[in-house]
Amino acid sequence: MKNKRKEILKDLLGEFGSEESGEEDIESPDEKTYEEPVKESEYVPEKLDSEEEDFSSDYYFPQKSETEEDSDESYLPRKTEEKEKKSLFLDDDEGEYHLDSIMRNDAPAERNISQPKDDKPKVDRTKRRTKKIKKMSEGIKAEIIEEGLIPSYNVNVPKFTERERQLLNEIREKLVEVAVSQGEKFQLNEGSFIGEVKEFLKMRGVRDTDKLATQISQEMLGYAQLDPMIKDDDLEEIMVIGTDKPVFVYHRKIGMMQTNVIFEEDTDIRAIVDVIARQVNRRIDQQTPILDARLADGSRVNATIPPVSADGSTLTIRKFRKDPLTVIDLINFKTLSSHLAGFLWVCVDGLGVKPCNAIIAGGTGSGKTTTLNTVTSFTPPRERIITIEDTLELQLPHNHVLRMETRPPNIEGKGELDMDTLVKNSLRQRPDRVIVGEVRGSEAITLFTALNTGHSGFGTLYSNTARETITRLVNPPMNVPNIMIPALDFIIMQNRMYRPEGGSIRRVTEVAEIVGMEEGNVQLNRVFEWNNVVDKVEYVGIASQTLREIAELRGIGVTEIEEEIEKRRLVLEYMADNNIRSITDVGSWINEYYRDPDEVLEKIL
Ligand SMILES: Nc1ncnc2c1ncn2[C@@H]1O[C@H](COP(=O)(O)OP(=O)(O)OP(=O)(O)O)[C@@H](O)[C@H]1O
Numbered sequence: 001m002k003n004k005r006k007e008i009l010k011d012l013l014g015e016f017g018s019e020e021s022g023e024e025d026i027e028s029p030d031e032k033t034y035e036e037p038v039k040e041s042e043y044v045p046e047k048l049d050s051e052e053e054d055f056s057s058d059y060y061f062p063q064k065s066e067t068e069e070d071s072d073e074s075y076l077p078r079k080t081e082e083k084e085k086k087s088l089f090l091d092d093d094e095g096e097y098h099l100d101s102i103m104r105n106d107a108p109a110e111r112n113i114s115q116p117k118d119d120k121p122k123v124d125r126t127k128r129r130t131k132k133i134k135k136m137s138e139g140i141k142a143e144i145i146e147e148g149l150i151p152s153y154n155v156n157v158p159k160f161t162e163r164e165r166q167l168l169n170e171i172r173e174k175l176v177e178v179a180v181s182q183g184e185k186f187q188l189n190e191g192s193f194i195g196e197v198k199e200f201l202k203m204r205g206v207r208d209t210d211k212l213a214t215q216i217s218q219e220m221l222g223y224a225q226l227d228p229m230i231k232d233d234d235l236e237e238i239m240v241i242g243t244d245k246p247v248f249v250y251h252r253k254i255g256m257m258q259t260n261v262i263f264e265e266d267t268d269i270r271a272i273v274d275v276i277a278r279q280v281n282r283r284i285d286q287q288t289p290i291l292d293a294r295l296a297d298g299s300r301v302n303a304t305i306p307p308v309s310a311d312g313s314t315l316t317i318r319k320f321r322k323d324p325l326t327v328i329d330l331i332n333f334k335t336l337s338s339h340l341a342g343f344l345w346v347c348v349d350g351l352g353v354k355p356c357n358a359i360i361a362g363g364t365g366s367g368k369t370t371t372l373n374t375v376t377s378f379t380p381p382r383e384r385i386i387t388i389e390d391t392l393e394l395q396l397p398h399n400h401v402l403r404m405e406t407r408p409p410n411i412e413g414k415g416e417l418d419m420d421t422l423v424k425n426s427l428r429q430r431p432d433r434v435i436v437g438e439v440r441g442s443e444a445i446t447l448f449t450a451l452n453t454g455h456s457g458f459g460t461l462y463s464n465t466a467r468e469t470i471t472r473l474v475n476p477p478m479n480v481p482n483i484m485i486p487a488l489d490f491i492i493m494q495n496r497m498y499r500p501e502g503g504s505i506r507r508v509t510e511v512a513e514i515v516g517m518e519e520g521n522v523q524l525n526r527v528f529e530w531n532n533v534v535d536k537v538e539y540v541g542i543a544s545q546t547l548r549e550i551a552e553l554r555g556i557g558v559t560e561i562e563e564e565i566e567k568r569r570l571v572l573e574y575m576a577d578n579n580i581r582s583i584t585d586v587g588s589w590i591n592e593y594y595r596d597p598d599e600v601l602e603k604i605l
């Protein structure tokens with residue numbers, strides 16, 4: 001790859017790319033010292049991360065299918081040792097087990113579910129299945145079994161005994177009373193809450209108040225059984241679909257998985273929904289049975305309660321990526337080709353004369369917001385970016401970014417700040433770039449007015465084809481006048497394709513350029529398209545109008561622009577080859593290129 005890059009650079013740069021260009025100083029990437037980029041579609045379920053341990057470690061992950069009787073008791077650990085029966089309570093003999101034991105990391109070997117239980121033909125399940133234990137934090141682990149129609153994701157959050165649950169419910173009722181009496185002023189401090197719970201438990205004769213108080217606090221103020229899933233960065237989505245049904249998760253590499261968590265009571269799901277609502281100072285009730293919110297870690301949440309959701313309360317959590325995907329990841333995953341990435345870099349930059357406008361369109365969960373984030377990251381550092389979103393998702397490496405978030409109406413139906421209001425407001429804030437997270441309503445006209453008056457903007461839009469994107473834009477509820485559409489330069493179509501073996505791949509399937517209007521119809525020109533045979537996003541070869549415009553305004557030829565695309569492509573390929581992929585690293589390489597392109601090109605030779 002390095003030699004090829006050198007050859008192309010020599011062609012592009014003439015003398016500059018000669019052998020004497022300081023090769024000594026620039027170390028060639030030692031293949032072995034760099035981690036091979038993970039191809040999204042080539043996931044080998046060997047080891048999920050460094051914290052994972054082999055299944056031979058003795059954790060107990062209750063699963064219905066693993067127990068002899070398919071009873072509700074199956075969630076409880078088997079009663080193997082007398083001491084485990086010891087109750088937490090002085091006066092309690094209902095307690096089936098000691099909470100300590102289920103949380104214990106050194107549980108006895110008999111607890112290992114792979115251990116044969118009787119004299120039936122012994123099947124060593126560890127051999128048959130791919131099992132991994134993933135440790136999220138102390139005491140929080142998940143077991144991953146990649147087998148069957150739907151792989152399993154089992155968590156080891158302890159269950160409460162009947163007695164403990166009674167106490168929990170009493171505390172919950174008391175808390176609700178306090179919350180109701182204090183109204184809007186109600187605020188909860190986790191530290192003092194645990195203290196008060198301990199006092200209460202002591203009064204009720206509980207011996208080990210520390211552990212139980214912490215667990216009660218986690219159940220009431222945290223996300224209870226969802227906690228391990230919320231802490232697992234490998235999950236893309238967590239889906240609670242009602243009572244008496246398993247919670248599902250979407251694993252970034254394995255795909256859809258079924259968990260061992262089943263909420264039997266709607267109040268248990270509601271308790272989590274209420275915690276989330278409280279954190280963002282919103283309410284979910286009969287009048288407003290839908291909640292859109294954000295968790296403290298940035299994850300996007302949608303919750304519904306009956307009667308809107310027929311089978312109980314639901315929760316859909318789109319996990320926030322602490323380490324966001326960058327253009328280099330997208331190249332490694334083959335979502336984009338390096339050529340397309342170089343092309344978009346030049347168009348987003350506009351070489352100082354014509355920054356392009358674009359809409360990233362596609363189906364739900366196809367990766368639109370992620371591609372929007374990577375495309376926006378090409379914005380030159382001297383520009384002022386204003387982002388407007390329903391839930392803050394974008395993570396840009398730039399310093400000069402104003403992040404705006406919409407606000408739903410309060411309980412009296414007042415105080416709403418919708419997309420349109422924020423887009424209008426952004427135009428008074430002297431933006432260089434207006435980024436709208438999701439275009440779907442009247443804000444579309446405001447955005448297109450901005451684009452028609454010389455602003456630059458990007459956004460995402462839900463649609464299946466480039467043509468449909470236009471149809472949706474010009475029809476209700478967006479109602480953008482046809483005549484305004486040509487202010488848009490590109491529609492980048494992104495799709496998510498599911499794989500029969502599990503997981504999915506995401507591809508930019510088309511980049512359509514808007515080239516004008518003919519007899520009232522918007523004319524589209526396909527510049528890039530996905531070739532599914534070779535699985536590559538390829539340049540169609542029809543000269544892009546945007547490139548011609550940039551060339552004209554710069555007073556240079558299109559060939560020079562194409563050379564510039566090639567140079568940037570090589571920089572991106574160098575970064576991909578050398579695993580330079582974090583948002584900060586990619587951001588600083590892009591900035592370096594803006595500062596001194598020749599220096600960067602010299603570095604990658
Ligand atoms: N190219 C990609 N390759 C692999 N994973 C991706 C890619 N793009 C996005 N993802 C992951 O897929 C999930 C959904 O991505 P994203 O939020 O960008 O999709 P979206 O189309 O904006 O979804 P929505 O329709 O819900 O707004 C995220 O967890 C993200 O990390």
Ligand SMILES: [Mg+2]
Pocket residue numbers: 368369370438460
């Ligand atoms: Mg999105």
